[in-house]
């Protein structure tokens with residue numbers, strides 16, 4: 001009995017084991033003869049590679065490899081390594097019956113009998129396409145996240161730098177008028193200004209104080225713009241009315257200038273922050289008047305062109321040298337011209353205008369000829 005069961009058991013176990021191997025579905029498990037020809041096939045191999053046992057048994061296992069690797073004799077080389085070292089393992093691309101690729105983990109084991117003679121190879125293949133795709137995706141996600149973090153850090157650093165730069169410039173700009181005010185004040189205090197000159201000094205002080213006030217206002221505007229989310233508040237309005245209102249504000253101040261509005265006939269609807277758009281128009285008009293000290297016509301045109309609303313302000317004033325154009329829209333971008341020694345300004349106006357325009361999906365451009373005049377144009381997406 002004992003003997004009988006002893007002899008029966010290994011055979012049963014062997015059969016069961018063969019059954020187990022053949023029905024494993026997660027792993028391709030099969031055997032090759034010493035030359036690499038497939039001699040057994042299991043369900044997992046069929047599932048992963050797509051061949052039925054009858055289709056693949058008897059064929060060389062190199063059919064599982066990409067053409068280039070077959071040319072490089074990689075399959076033979078793998079068997080050679082397994083023969084020499086007992087085992088070969090790798091991860092790489094393999095080809096299914098339908099020609100598609102899959103990412104495989106492959107282990108080839110040399111099978112030898114008791115005498116050490118090579119009987120063939122056992123091959124275990126796992127399809128790692130899905131885990132690999134997930135890993136690649138995870139890596140991509142991680143990289144993307146790292147990139148975003150880096151970009152954010154750079155943006156913050158850049159913001160810090162511009163803020164510091166801005167503060168330096170602002171304190172420098174404030175110090176100028178402050179020095180003048182202090183100078184006059186000490187002269188007033190020690191009586192070195194004759195009484196008949198006091199009204200003139202007072203006017204001068206008033207100008208300097210107004211300059212400081214404007215600078216502080218603009219600095220606050222800049223800070224507010226930077227703090228705000230990117231979306232400006234929205235209302236739809238006609239740009240022609242904004243132009244008309246601003247022209248009405250500036251007309252009384254425009255000694256020696258003729259202010260003309262050409263508003264076309266149709267509505268010029270835009271959507272956005274009306275007050276801030278009005279501020280842009282105000283600065284363009286203010287500049288047109290300031291930088292044409294000899295007077296002349298200041299023409300404001302409003303209309304729709306190529307699906308964009310526009311408002312342009314043209315003067316026949318000083319004009320801008322081509323090499324100065326790039327400075328116009330910078331913070332404190334006052335141009336180093338002879339005229340600017342006497343024409344007051346902080347150099348923040350156009351910078352703010354450009355920022356506000358950009359936040360509305362628009363832009364400000366300029367065309368200018370030195371000595372002839374300039375035309376600044378604000379374009380905004382049309383809401384009409």
Ligand SMILES: Nc1ncnc2c1ncn2[C@@H]1O[C@H](COP(=O)(O)OP(=O)(O)OP(=O)(O)O)[C@@H](O)[C@H]1O
Nearest residue numbers: 287288291319333334335345346347348349350374
């Ligand atoms: N219409 C124009 N013609 C000639 N130069 C101009 C004109 N508009 C602007 N500029 C030049 O561009 C510079 C920047 O203009 P911007 O409006 O930003 O500042 P500002 O007028 O000097 O000061 P503010 O901040 O008070 O407006 C001006 O200092 C001036 O030199």
Ligand SMILES: [Mg+2]
Nearest residue numbers: 283287349350
């Ligand atoms: Mg200005």
